Amino acid sequence: xxxxxxxxxxxxxxxCFTLFTNPALSDHLNPLQDFCVADLQATPSNTGYxxxxxxxxxxxxxxxxxxxxxxxxxxxVAANRANLMTFPGLNTMGISMYNVAVAAGVANPPHSHPGVxxxxxxxxxxxxxxxxxxxxxxxxxxxxxxxxxxxxPGLIHYEMNVGKTEARLLxxxxxxxxxxxxxxxxxxxxxxxxxxxxxxxxxxxxxxxINMLRSKLTN
Numbered sequence: 345x346x347x348x349x350x351x352x353x354x355x356x357x358x359x360c361f362t363l364f365t366n367p368a369l370s371d372h373l374n375p376l377q378d379f380c381v382a383d384l385q386a387t388p389s390n391t392g393y394x395x396x397x398x399x400x401x402x403x404x405x406x407x408x409x410x411x412x413x414x415x416x417x418x419x420x421v422a423a424n425r426a427n428l429m430t431f432p433g434l435n436t437m438g439i440s441m442y443n444v445a446v447a448a449g450v451a452n453p454p455h456s457h458p459g460v461x462x463x464x465x466x467x468x469x470x471x472x473x474x475x476x477x478x479x480x481x482x483x484x485x486x487x488x489x490x491x492x493x494x495x496x497p498g499l500i501h502y503e504m505n506v507g508k509t510e511a512r513l514l515x516x517x518x519x520x521x522x523x524x525x526x527x528x529x530x531x532x533x534x535x536x537x538x539x540x541x542x543x544x545x546x547x548x549x550x551x552x553x554i555n556m557l558r559s560k561l562t563n
Contacts, residue, residue: 382435406431413445420450428521451504454527462495469511475501
């Protein structure tokens with residue numbers, strides 16, 4: 345797999361500007377300090393990791409996004425993550441970035457990032473991207489190379505590669521360590537499990553179907 349394809353500087357600037365001008369990011373900024381590179385060797389507290397005492401230029405650069413990606417796995421999706429745990433310089437910055445590859449015909453399951461915005465650009469391939477509002481309205485479109493998209497804070501969304509070749513996306517999330525809630529996994533793989541009779545009632549189906557869906561997600 346080749347490294348990250350070349351992306352125009354204007355696209356990257358637009359992508360980052362969209363996230364950094366998000367009002368939600370103001371909660372992460374501390375006017376009393378320029379930065380707080382996380383000390384991942386220290387024990388985190390309720391407010392996160394303490395700042396490193398000795399900081400160098402290397403703390404503000406990260407090359408991990410260019411690591412080759414391999415979608416030959418059961419999910420058909422692979423990603424390189426630049427977040428707090430891989431790039432400690434992002435600590436308190438309220439932003440993270442992801443290089444994502446999706447195999448042909450594969451869908452990234454419906455999921456959400458509670459409370460934060462996601463934006464991205466399709467680098468290669470054809471990707472069907474959609475999100476659902478709280479009044480059950482679907483907004484979706486097939487995006488191609490150079491097309492940018494934005495997912496409003498916390499809304500359920502999905503991506504599917506509708507092309508014949510692997511697709512690549514570069515995404516930014518307005519949190520240095522965003523959480524991800526996978527809708528199908530939350531419903532069918534919760535521990536302890538949601539009782540089958542509850543799922544049967546919700547989906548108006550039988551136990552055999554519920555067990556089949558659960559087994560599909562487990563494998």
